[in-house]
Amino acid sequence: MGCRCVGTVVLLISCVLGLAVTAAQTASLTVWNMPYATAFPGGIALDDGMLYVACAGGMEVYRLDPGSDIFRGWGVSEGPQDVTVAAGIAFASVREADQIGYFNPGGLATNSALVPFQDVGLGEIHRGADTTDGKYVFWIAETYVHGVLSFEYDPSDRPDAIYDPSDQGAYRTVEAIEPEEISVAHEQFAYDTSLMPAPYAFAVTNESPPFAEWRLPLPDDIWVTDLAAANGGAIWISVGLPILFRFDPAGGTLQEMETIPDASIFQGLLPDPDGSIWFSNLNHGSIGHFDPTTGLSEEWRVPGVGEVYDLVFDADGCVWFTDRVGDAIGRFDPSTSEALVYPLAEGSEPLYLAIDDAGDVWFSAGSGNYVGRLHVEP
Numbered sequence: 517m518g519c520r521c522v523g524t525v526v527l528l529i530s531c532v533l534g535l536a537v538t539a540a541q542t543a544s545l546t547v548w549n550m551p552y553a554t555a556f557p558g559g560i561a562l563d564d565g566m567l568y569v570a571c572a573g574g575m576e577v578y579r580l581d582p583g584s585d586i587f588r589g590w591g592v593s594e595g596p597q598d599v600t601v602a603a604g605i606a607f608a609s610v611r612e613a614d615q616i617g618y619f620n621p622g623g624l625a626t627n628s629a630l631v632p633f634q635d636v637g638l639g640e641i642h643r644g645a646d647t648t649d650g651k652y653v654f655w656i657a658e659t660y661v662h663g664v665l666s667f668e669y670d671p672s673d674r675p676d677a678i679y680d681p682s683d684q685g686a687y688r689t690v691e692a693i694e695p696e697e698i699s700v701a702h703e704q705f706a707y708d709t710s711l712m713p714a715p716y717a718f719a720v721t722n723e724s725p726p727f728a729e730w731r732l733p734l735p736d737d738i739w740v741t742d743l744a745a746a747n748g749g750a751i752w753i754s755v756g757l758p759i760l761f762r763f764d765p766a767g768g769t770l771q772e773m774e775t776i777p778d779a780s781i782f783q784g785l786l787p788d789p790d791g792s793i794w795f796s797n798l799n800h801g802s803i804g805h806f807d808p809t810t811g812l813s814e815e816w817r818v819p820g821v822g823e824v825y826d827l828v829f830d831a832d833g834c835v836w837f838t839d840r841v842g843d844a845i846g847r848f849d850p851s852t853s854e855a856l857v858y859p860l861a862e863g864s865e866p867l868y869l870a871i872d873d874a875g876d877v878w879f880s881a882g883s884g885n886y887v888g889r890l891h892v893e894p
Contacts, residue, residue: 542694542893543692543693543694543695543891543892544690544691544692544693544891544893545693545858545889545890546582546688546689546891547689547690547691547886547887548587548687548886549686549886550571550578550885550886551578551589551684551686552574554573554885555571555573555576555578556572556573556882556883556885557569557572557881557885557887558571558596558597558868558880558882559596559597559600559609559641560599560868560870560879560880560887561599561606562601562870562871562878563601563604564604565583566579566580566582566621567579567580567887568601568606569599569887570597570598570609571596572595572596572597572611572882574594575591575593575595575596576589576591576596577589577596577599577606577619578590579621580887582889585685585687585688586683586684586685586686587683587684587685588621588682589682589684590606590617590624590682591626592608592610592619593610593613593617593628594610594612594613595610595612595613596608596609596610596611597610597611597638597639597640597641598639598868599641600642600643602643602652602671603671603674605620605621605669605671605674605675606619606621607641607654608641609638609639609640609641610628610638611638611639611659614635614636614637614638615628615629615630615631616628616629616631616638618669618675620675621677621681623677623679623680623681624679624680624681625675625676625677625678626675627675629667629726629727632722632724632727633661633665633722633724635660635661636658636659636663636665636729637658637661638657638658638659639656639742640657640743641654641657642654642655642656642745643745644666644751644765645745645749647668651669651670651671652669652670652671653668653669654666654668654669655743655745656743657740657741657742657743657753658729658731658740659739659741661731662732662734662736662740663729663730663731663732664729664730664740664743664753664763665728666727666728666729666765667727668725669726670726693858693859693890694858695846695847695857695858695859698818698819698820699819699853699854700803700819700848700853700854700855701853703815703816703817704812704813704814705776705813705814706812706813707774707775707813709809709811712774712808712811713771714771715764715769715770715771716770717768718730718763718768718769718770719768730763732761732770734755738756739755741756741781741782742782742783742785742795743785744785744786744793746787746791747789748791749766750787751763751764751765752785754781754782754783754785755782756781757780758774758776758778758779758780758781759773759774760773760785761773773806775806775813776804776813776815778799778800779799780797780798780799780800780804781798781799782797782798782804783795783796783797783826784796784824784826785827786835791807791808792807793805793806793808796824796826796837797815797824798823798824798825800815800817801817801818801821801823801824801839801841801842802821803816803818803824803827803835803837803848805850816853818839818846818855820857821839821846822839822840822842823839823841824837824839824840825837825838825840825866826838826868826869828871829871830847830875830877831871834847834848835850836869836871836877838868839857839866840865840867840882843862843863843864843865843866844857844858844866845857845858845860845866845879845890863883864886865881866879866881866882866888867879867881867882868880876889877889877890878890
């Protein structure tokens with residue numbers, strides 16, 4: 517496999533000495549169809565060998581046990597968008613109900629925390645840094661009011677596993693899949709950091725424990741598309757503009773950063789351990805990277821790709837992506853500007869990604885109404 521020539525010493529030595537192995541061409545795609553026809557699987561999370569998926573077209577979060585082909589479902593109210601798992605408890609952001617649903621996967625019962633700020637439109641949910649007294653902090657995008665929401669959860673209030681779980685068989689198919697190897701065009705845009713706006717005070721807009729809300733100073737027709745929690749506690753935020761925001765909750769500041777100088781909508785925020793940020797550009801079918809220290813923006817436009825949506829790193833530092841419009845997932849190596857693109861069935865609409873400890877790539881396919889696993893032979 518290729519590698520990105522930054523990060524750990526091992527990766528750097530591999531790149532310099534030319535030890536990286538050419539990406540394999542043989543892969544298998546396993547597909548599990550969702551339990552009902554209008555599930556529209558969205559956000560996913562992996563935990564203890566299980567895949568959790570929020571079904572935005574209904575009211576459920578499902579857990580797939582790929583070893584036994586069993587789905588287990590929990591009702592969390594209308595329009596769950598995303599799911600994450602912390603210490604064995606699953607948390608889902610529920611858009612239309614303005615609530616966080618959470619449950620112990622050992623039973624059927626669900627708990628909920630209702631957001632007291634109405635009609636906020638909850639989107640992606642990510643765990644941030646814990647509080648000093650050990651509470652878990654989750655950050656959630658508010659898509660209807662261009663804001664960000666924090667939710668504190670006390671792990672001592674762990675819900676019980678009560679009532680019998682709801683299990684049903686999952687139908688799986690397996691097929692071989694061959695990728696297309698393509699070269700990716702690369703552009704750079706230098707931004708004078710001395711002209712970059714300084715961070716400014718960003719106070720809580722609404723607060724009602726365990727929730728707090730910050731609303732961005734944006735026009736009403738602009739929405740939050742994604743957020744991500746970085747190492748060190750910063751929250752990166754993308755909106756329907758070619759800019760990024762970096763929010764420092766501890767310092768109470770917000771900084772606006774210009775990136776690609778073009779009509780762009782950013783999604784798929786992926787913080788890099790070095791303090792930079794990777795993102796997908798919905799308008800260009802591209803993968804972007806921004807270093808706030810140097811002011812350098814980079815963009816790689818993937819030929820034939822309709823709309824890059826979500827991004828995730830693999831163990832080699834390469835970037836996996838979903839192409840929502842082009843019905844494909846791909847692996848991009850920034851060190852070589854090469855990509856492997858794996859085609860999916862027409863109408864799949866792949867959305868979100870996760871990579872397990874074995875290196876297998878999991879994804880949700882919204883319109884295809886399935887979840888998939890791509891295994892690339894070493």
